[in-house]
Amino acid sequence: MATFTCIVCPKGCRLHIDEKMAVTGNNCERGAVYAVKELSNPTRVTTSTVRIRGAAFARLPVKTDRDIPKNAVREAVRLLDKVSVDAPVKCGDIILPDILGTGANFVATRTLPRLGA
Numbered sequence: 001m002a003t004f005t006c007i008v009c010p011k012g013c014r015l016h017i018d019e020k021m022a023v024t025g026n027n028c029e030r031g032a033v034y035a036v037k038e039l040s041n042p043t044r045v046t047t048s049t050v051r052i053r054g055a056a057f058a059r060l061p062v063k064t065d066r067d068i069p070k071n072a073v074r075e076a077v078r079l080l081d082k083v084s085v086d087a088p089v090k091c092g093d094i095i096l097p098d099i100l101g102t103g104a105n106f107v108a109t110r111t112l113p114r115l116g117a
């Protein structure tokens with residue numbers, strides 16, 4: 001039996017899942033789907049920032065455009081240390097494609113115009 005908190009919505013139900021993948025404690029079906037996935041193939045949408053030149057801020061917020069394997073999150077974020085972009089950037093622009101061969105991209109989550117433009 002494994003026990004953890006559902007992170008699908010703010011309610012945060014306490015989920016229990018047994019060795020036959022039977023889920024209890026969930027208040028909706030999404031929690032059951034999450035529990036099975038969390039045990040068999042945990043994934044996360046991942047957020048971070050990258051350096052940006054020529055904008056009003058020094059860092060540009062980014063996130064993955066889909067879930068990536070949970071065990072790849074740390075390495076994926078480390079890749080961003082080597083990334084630097086130039087303004088202007090539009091929200092949704094791809095900043096780093098095909099992260100670690102997952103098919104997911106890091107995309108900008110904010111539009112930052114070029115300073116003085």
Ligand code: SF4
Pocket residue numbers: 006007008009010011012013025026027028029030031032
């Ligand atoms: S089980 Fe359903 S209601 Fe409960 S936290 Fe998960 S998504 Fe929200």
